[in-house]
Amino acid sequence: MSRNTWKFHGGIHPPQNKQQSVSASIRQLPLPDKLILPLQQHIGAPGKVLVSVGDRVLKGQLLAQAKGFVSANLHAPSSGTVIDISDQPVQHPSGLPGKCIVIETDGKEQWCEIHPIDDYRQMDATQLLATINNAGIVGMGGAGFPSHVKIGTQQTISTLILNAVECEPYITSDDLLMRERAAEIIEGLQILAFILNPKEILVGIEDNKPEAIAAMRRAAQESTEANPGAPCAVTIVSVPTIYPSGGEKQIIQILTGKEVPSGGLPSDLGIVCHNTGTVHAIRNAVIEGKPLISRITTMTGNLVTDPGNIEVLLGTPVSHLLQHTRTSANQIHRLIMGGPMMGFSMRSTEIPIVKTSNCIIAADDQEFPDAPPEQPCIRCGACAEVCPAKLLPQQLFFYSKSKEIDKAKHYNLMDCIECGACSFVCPSQIPLVQYFRFGKGEVRKSKIETDKSDRARMRFEAHQERLEKEAAAKEEKRQQRAAANALKKEKQAKAKLEKEAAEAANPSTAASTAQESSNEPSNNDADEALETLKSNATKASKRYQQAKKALQMAEKNGADNIDKLREKILQLETKASDAKKALKEALPSPAKKIPAKSDATPNNTPKETDTSAVIAAATARVKVKKAQNALMAAEASDASQEVLEHLSTNLNTARTELEQHAPSEPTTGEAQ
Amino acid sequence: MEIFIAIAAVLGMATIFGAVLGFIAIKFRVEGNPIVDQIDSILPQTQCGQCGYPGCRPYAEAMANNDEAINHCPPGGEATIQELAELLGVEVIPLDQEHGEEQELPSVAYIREDECIGCTKCIQACPVDAILGAAKLMHTVIVDECTGCDLCVEPCPVDCIDMLPVAIEQNTWTWDKPAGVGESSVERIPVTNIQEAS
Amino acid sequence: MAFISVTSPHSHRANSTAGVMQQLLLATLPGVLALFWFFGWGILVQITLSVITAVLCEAGILYLRKKPIAFYLKDYSAVVTAVLLALAIPPIAPWWIVVIGTSFAMVFAKHLYGGLGSNPFNPAMVGYAFLLISFPLQMTTWLPSEGNFGASTGVENTLQLIFSSSPADDASNYDAFSGATPLDELKTQLDLDQSTDILQQQDVFKGFIAGAGWDWVNVAFLIGGCFLIWRKIISWHIPVGFLAGLGILAAAFSLYQPAQYASPLFHWFGGGCMLGAFFIATDPVSAATSDKGRFIYGFLIGLLIYIIRTFGGYPDAVAFAVLLLNLAAPTIDYYTQPRSYGHDKPNRGTAKKDS
Ligand code: SF4
Ligand code: SF4
Ligand code: SF4
């Protein structure tokens, strides 16, 4: 049964090199002593660690729990003890370490409790989805996108695609899996179909894998015969061998002729696409109840004496694999995880196998010679001819190199799938993909930077605004006070003049009243004194209010008036201080009053504090005075608004300080 | 008579075209940001004041209104100068070293929290309010919001603020730009094989 | 032991820029042989002179620019430029013509713009245009074609012709040997109100299509061009567009007034048409980028060539047409970006700040 297929643009035919690893069947290795499990084996947030060092874990036990929606669980691949949770070399092209859980295996392979599902058709879709989610399954073709996210799509799915293309040279893990476990894969597809309820199931296999195609056809046939009521039949489609037909976007185009919109997902087209290994893992999770703890990895490269496919526990260090495939590790020049087109070079043999490691290539410099020096681009267009995303790599290269990211984006840099076809054909040996990765990094960085600088700008503006508001508020208060003081002084001056007059008339009474109010240390009297002081304070504050209003009125009348008013204030002030001097002569200093009053307070504050309070009050007063002088000088000398504002703020702070230290002095203003 | 027809025709055409042009001008008017905003959006918003202005926006205003030179912003460095040159149609000039040097890596402030005495001086200095804390309590920097402007370092009476380069992690790491024409972009990593040694 | 860390892909097709250039040179061989057969030793002398000049110039400039000389010389791009320029120059042009032209091409058209890959204009054609404008007489004087690998003129005679004259010499010196090209002659004759019937009558037009020898030269270049397309060194878009543009205009005019305008065949196989279509216009550095863009680019060159040939002052027009379109290539690129995978329509124009 042949089905129409479509072509994607470009594509290349790199040497296959698959025959080395297909002759042997899938085998297992002895249990490694140590399993290193990176928390980040998938796209999305790393999981939350549930175990701690020293814990004993069982095979299949949950070690780290998915954090957020796009994340995946991580399970113990074998039983043993957690000996370390720390940064280890991991599968990242940067070579930067990542957090790992290290398990020392005990060789018992003791399973934790598992829950196989006998008949998944009795379950409902959400339960199955939860099972898949719990099993920590991610896309095993290389990208590592959590599978439950893909399957749990809310969109209606019409086509389920099994991406069994495996177009990368060297890799044969899916090929072998299909040859040996076709029935299980078909079963996995049926489970997915049960959840997603698509109209058709398509399996795309490159025509260089005739055995796999035959095995899958047979299994599909048997499955339809066994379950005549199955929702929909599986169609095996043999697709032409061309790289990169195994790219998700490319296989969708080949099988359906549709293009995934830029920035969109296959589910936007009603398509869900899964890799062979993933579907097999889903089947194991549902039918056997086993989480994802192992995978098939191809060991190949010309230094590997026993190449082939190995069912390996996740977390097995690559060195273990090298050792058991009799690889001359000291000749390794390039150690690649993944295929030769899109894989990355590892920096250490201690890196563990993870969920996405489909292949390890150990090669010397005969097999993968170092790239010759880059030459100038001659714009031959060979790259554009092979680009499956139909981009113009030569332009992208040009703009990435000169960091003109706007232009690079205009030429759709972000749609590049980094397949490497362009680099493969470039006669000038330009590492185009690296330029694109660099360019994409720049795009991301600039986005982060713009975001950050936008935020900084907003915060800075908010900060400025706040400062301005504070300053404005202070300025307002200052003016109110100034006006209040002015009025008060006027009144007080009058009052004092009268008093003076009275004193002059009858000095002894005045003196005695003054003595009474200040020099009575007894508790009761102190209380009384306190009362009087309080009432004085309320009276003063009332006067303040009146004065405020007056000043506001004055302000409304215009600047001239204010200036005049200020002059008046000055005059009044001098008068007031004169008056005050006179008063002082008649009265004991107010500083003495305070300790008396403080002593009287019931909580018996020690004397020291009182003296310090007095000193503080005094200094505060000096500050107020200084500030006011400065302000006046500035006002007189036509200083700029800013300076004035600044000074007035100073003055206000000084005043507040003073108020704090001498709250009971209603005549604070006068002290100036 | 003909002359009037000619004049009328010319006037008529002028009116029609004028109307059309006017309409187009209104219909397709480009809502351009005022130039200050455009300049400000190029500046890094570090708000460090190294340019001699109390923040990026004042510098942007000075460039827009007073022809201030475009090379006074060290945090922005070459890239900013280039963008400014492009926007303002002036020549690219090297960074004025008097205002400071461009830093290789962005850095952010960290407060050594056990040494912090809670004097709030750094809070007052921070232009983007990236420091949290209250009087007499330990302070801390919101790393994500810190622009690395350095302004909080100097006011700290106990010198407990460090400017540390932002560490590159797996998710912020990017590939380097290849070395360019004439070079092969290969990095060699010396490896000692534990397996072989044992 | 050291691992290397490098970006994917890890394998690479065995090809190189030098390989591309070598194949290009190989493809000029039929044309060179044809020119040799019909016009004698001159062409070989010119190529030798030109290549030597080009390599020396390139090495000198690389030295001045402090670049690795051997690394750049190995890409053969200088040799290709030199050969293409030499092929366009009359075989008996004096030696200083080709030396001046080549050095101009290398210094001004190539390295002043930053060297290989950065030149907006086709260096060989810049050199040619420069020569044509500066030395029109020397540049339009061709020997009549003869056959027999120049047996009648002889090596010595040719060398003498090429090396004996200096810029100061009177042009009449070689009037005795020389003649105009068929294209030239046709133009002159048509200007004299002759009809295209002369194509059948005069000696100079005695080839099977477009003048003695010239048609064969063009056939040879066509063969070389097909080789290039077969080897995927060039794509078919530019040559096909080129020939289509030229052919359509020529056909339209000659159908309209056959007596006044030569047939498309004459245009296709006359002058430097095939050399231009397959070797000159396809210079990738200065051409448009996308397939569609390349077709348009070629097509416009074809149109321009016809217009300049028929109505302009110069007998052949490949150089000017190519240079003009080099200028237009960026604009063509702006409007012919291919539609990328997953996009509804191609991007147009230049990048916008927030696109
Ligand atoms: S293949 Fe290489 S040399 Fe050719 S256009 Fe692309 S980048 Fe340039
Ligand atoms: S790496 Fe990107 S630009 Fe190059 S061929 Fe692949 S998709 Fe196209
Ligand atoms: S120097 Fe500092 S304050 Fe000035 S523009 Fe640059 S980042 Fe902003």
Ligand code: SF4
């Ligand atoms: S925390 Fe310090 S370095 Fe960071 S933005 Fe605030 S003042 Fe600048």
